[in-house]
Amino acid sequence: MRNIILSMFAAAAALSLYTVAHAQDKTLTVYTYESFLSDWGPGPKVKEAFEKTCACNVKFVGVADGVALLTRLKLEGQDTDADLALGLDTNLVSEAKVTGLFDAHGLDLAAVKVPGSYSDDTFVPYDYGHFAVVYDTEAMKNPPKSLRELVDGDPSQKIAIEDPRTSTPGLGLLLWVKSVYGDKAPEAWAKLKNRILTVAPGWSEAYGLFTKGEVPMVFSYTTSPAYHMVEEKTERYQAASFAEGHYIQIEVAGILKGASEKELAKEFLKFMVSPAFQDIIPTTNWMMPAAKISGALPDAFNKLVQPQKTFLMGSDEVARNRQAWIDEWLTAMSMN
């Protein structure tokens, strides 16, 4: 009998020791999009840099793309494991707030510098970039010079785009077309449809098709060519400058209300707007930093398209109309 009691004590002691040991090893769970986590993306470096400062583990969970990330959080509701969602953009902010799943960050964000000096009590910007059509100079001699030229151009020259239902670039293109065409957007889509090789669920998929040579144009960012210039030393892939102006994307992260590691999540957001994080962004996520970096941007960034005009819709307007515009898009795109 004594033996049993003793061994139970031992087990209890071991268990509590185990819990203590574990408590020191806190884990921050971050939901983000797929390309953030790829071997060449910012994920691995960010994890390493933050873990040095926090005595914790960073666990990244990848979802196809930014809109899918929000859908996933809606699906999981209050029970989500996520402490932090990284990879929504300003277009989705209002819709994300309406879910009631996010908590205000309560941080001072003077360090953040993004076009239009965007600031929000719940979401913190970590990078930005202008959307653009990126083309392969070897497959295309006369790239479109405006959105209208893209829509009206030769349908045999194809483009890979992203699905606005899953992807923030996809949604960006939808809003860009809406900004330029207004009520005539469905007609524009019906026409553009003939140029679309495939509608990929996420940016990685579309860009993968492009670099594999399956398609001469892809919907991406003005900053994408920098990757090829820096990493591959080639100017083969270029962004097309559009006369109407470019739609901008400001990517943000936010803390979940149900986060089990709320303090840690706040620490992460602070870290996110510090040079330690921002230095990683330009040459891994290939976007513009949202705060000061310690050095200068690589030369390649000076050779990129500099949009003359920037479109950005209010997040409330997007939240009000997203469903209707997606329905409109589906209807136009499903025309045979």
Added chain:
Amino acid sequence: MLLTRGERRRGIAWGLMSFASIALFVAIAVVALLSWDADGAQSRLFTAYTWRILRFTLWQAMLSTLLSVGLALPVALALARRPDFPCRTWIVRLLALPMGLPVLIGALGLIGIWGRQGLINGLLLTLGLDQPISIYGLSGILLAHVFFNLPLATRLLLAALERQPAEYWLLSASLGMKPLSVFRFVEWPAVKNVIPGIGALVFMLCATSFTLVLLLGGGPAATTLEVAIYQSLRFDFDPPRAVALALLQIVITGVILLGMALLPTPDDPGAASGRTSRRFDGQALSVRLWDSFAILAATVFLIMPLASILAAGLRANLWNLASSAAFLTAAWTSFSIALSAGMLTIVTALAIIAGREAVADMKKPAASARGFAAMLAGTSSLVLLVPPVVLGTGWFLVLRPLGDVGRFAPLLVAVINMLMALPFVMRVLEPAIETHRQRTARLSASLGLSGPSRLWHIDLPVLLKPLATALSFAMALSLGDLGAVALFGSNDLVTLPWLVYSRLSSYRTNDADGLALMLGIICLLLTILGTTGRRGAENG
């Protein structure tokens, strides 16, 4: 009256139980769909988008059917006319291969051959054609549907042709009939009766096609109902739309099934390879050339994608892949789901068969009992009416309020896989058990053997083989399935097909190819195990 009363009562109870659980499982899903925000669903039902999807679903299914059956006919005629064609047995076996291949893997092989970077487009480009053929959209879907259904249609047509008595061929030769007359008076009458049934079957398969359209659709213009249901849940999280589409899907499959029930069912192709009659017609050079062309073209069409899977898969670092944590976890998940699904299928099938047996054993079964037996048979095919994506959607809505759906996901996937395998497993087990009973029932009754001792001494030794066959068949189906897992797949639930799909969609194609090869081989081995065992059971 060979069963004791207790046995009969137990049989009925088993049957009732399996019926009740399947019906409940399906009914809960359907009721959940029906009761979910009906107003929203109604407004979603009558949108231009919904109707376009419906139209495209039916349109591509019709084209796929016409192409598959239309192209299968010359191949089947040629194969029937040439019993001595070199490697004919192997060609006929090849026809069985696509059925056992997970759809996802087949699609990968097709992309390898017909994709922009594939063999065919490379060839066309060197020939000076500057517009590559696109595998995305309608053309890709049709191509893939023909790849999977042409062999099926060919086997069924061939079986019908080979059932014609040998005397017919002898007679037509001695009458000096030209090929056209042979076709008109001997061959056509043989295939005429089965073509509508085959057509309906292929139409059904194409109308409910999920994986191929998901992979090759390339946009909202080429979306079937099944894919649209999946997208409206996974992409939009728009349950009303999912519900509207799911209900539409049930109506469509219901109509097709009704049509199929009115048509004569084509015979099981299992027996196709065995009998061949000596043929005296078609000796003219032109006919010989035509037949060779038809057979070779079909063979090349089927072999190329398979070879491409093999070649691409071998290029990947298989050893690294096989020892990677991602593969091992996915393999373990897949295996446990497949094993549970397989066991569940066997138990359910046995319960259904026990129920039907008990009714059949009655001296004068009441109408209600006979109805019960028929209903049991129908239950096993319920999944055809309510497709996996619809079931998944319904259960998703039921479980969502209870918390994280991911926790229930493995169980749900296993049960849905079970329902998918049930119609096939029934076709293996029921005849086997029936034959076995006819042989041994009187003997065991006279020996007074019943219960466990009968099971152990009489049933198990004989039925072990068909049981193993059914299990391997069900497991192969579950291992290769993407449809059920697609709705629930997440970082916590990764099966092998889901892993292949996610690698593929992040364009780590090299990994995907390697994984595909491994998964394809496992599934084919299981299916081959299944079919050979089945032939043994039928002959033995």
